[in-house]
Amino acid sequence: MMRSAIVAVAAALLAGCETLSYYAQAVGGHLEIMAAAQPVERLLADPQTPADLRRRLELTQRIRDFASKELKLPENGSYRSYAALARPFVVWNVVAAPEFALEPVKSCFPVAGCVSYRGFFAREDAEAHAARLRAAGNDVYVHGVPAYSTLGRFDDPLLSTFIQYAEGELARLIFHELAHQVAYAKDDSTFNESFAVVVERAGLRRWLAGRESDLKALAGVEQRREAFTARLEEIRGRLRALYRMRLAPEEMRRRKAAEMVALKAELARFPRLAAVEPNNAFLAARSTYTRLVPEFEKLLVEEGGDLARFYERVKTLAASERSSRGPLSSPSR
Numbered sequence: 088m089m090r091s092a093i094v095a096v097a098a099a100l101l102a103g104c105e106t107l108s109y110y111a112q113a114v115g116g117h118l119e120i121m122a123a124a125q126p127v128e129r130l131l132a133d134p135q136t137p138a139d140l141r142r143r144l145e146l147t148q149r150i151r152d153f154a155s156k157e158l159k160l161p162e163n164g165s166y167r168s169y170a171a172l173a174r175p176f177v178v179w180n181v182v183a184a185p186e187f188a189l190e191p192v193k194s195c196f197p198v199a200g201c202v203s204y205r206g207f208f209a210r211e212d213a214e215a216h217a218a219r220l221r222a223a224g225n226d227v228y229v230h231g232v233p234a235y236s237t238l239g240r241f242d243d244p245l246l247s248t249f250i251q252y253a254e255g256e257l258a259r260l261i262f263h264e265l266a267h268q269v270a271y272a273k274d275d276s277t278f279n280e281s282f283a284v285v286v287e288r289a290g291l292r293r294w295l296a297g298r299e300s301d302l303k304a305l306a307g308v309e310q311r312r313e314a315f316t317a318r319l320e321e322i323r324g325r326l327r328a329l330y331r332m333r334l335a336p337e338e339m340r341r342r343k344a345a346e347m348v349a350l351k352a353e354l355a356r357f358p359r360l361a362a363v364e365p366n367n368a369f370l371a372a373r374s375t376y377t378r379l380v381p382e383f384e385k386l387l388v389e390e391g392g393d394l395a396r397f398y399e400r401v402k403t404l405a406a407s408e409r410s411s412r413g414p415l416s417s418p419s420r
Contacts, residue, residue: 116208124168124244164242176231179213184367191371200273226366239268262290272405281379
């Protein structure tokens with residue numbers, strides 16, 4: 088689920104001295120990737136392109152064409168080029184939350200506004216930032232992500248960090264990232280990510296239309312994900328209630344630790360999450376991608392599944408004041 092980051096690299100050009108080093112790594116990391124990107128068309132025409140990579144690139148271009156023609160997502164140069172990276176992730180995200188709170192610590196930037204995480208192109212930079220946040224008393228969660236969006240300001244390339252994904256996951260990712268180019272609510276990561284998740288889900292169902300076995304498998308995956316999200320929300324609910332209590336810090340920590348043991352048991356059921364040491368920041372990161380999904384799903388149903396109309400409503404909401412969005416206002420919970 089947490090597969091991407093929004094990196095508004097253009098905002099780095101407006102940096103102040105306080106965050107100059109962060110912006111420098113963002114600009115440098117992005118420009119390095121753009122310099123490595125090669126047009127897919129050129130790679131497909133090159134007889135030296137390995138056969139496996141050629142098949143993957145051909146698949147991405149079918150997905151990319153489908154995204155614009157059938158899902159009404161932007162038609163531009165994004166995912167029409169490819170860059171090979173010598174690392175498993177393109178960016179490492181750092182999420183922080185106070186010791187006794189579930190809302191993430193926000194990072195604010197010119198143009199992009201405030202987001203619930205900071206992305207770093209080098210893991211050591213992410214870990215250094217995480218160490219500073221921990222020293223300030225926060226819970227911190229660091230995780231690698233395979234893709235990021237520049238919100239349409241640049242033509243985002245395909246990357247080696249996700250090119251070998253299974254077909255369904257590859258389609259999900261491309262649909263998700265292109266959705267960020269459709270609508271962006273400043274200062275509201277939960278709105279943005281939940282919207283993109285709904286687009287990826289609707290897009291994947293349409294991509295797999297007519298393939299009954301694949302659709303059945305997808306339904307099972309979605310059911311398991313929703314059940315997992317519900318279990319996380321139960322734990323979040325208990326922690327929210329705990330953090331409202333007037334308890335001594337030692338007692339608060341003891342009760343919090345017990346909830347984290349229960350959460351660790353849930354994570355152990357999933358190989359990708361088994362090594363995670365859960366905390367408030369982890370829960371905040373997961374919630375960013377799930378909290379408003381049911382509300383966006385309802386909105387899509389209201390529009391009869393018409394994605395173009397759905398996008399127009401979401402863009403209107405994104406441009407409005409958060410307080411006027413009703414259930415999509417992403418309230419603090």
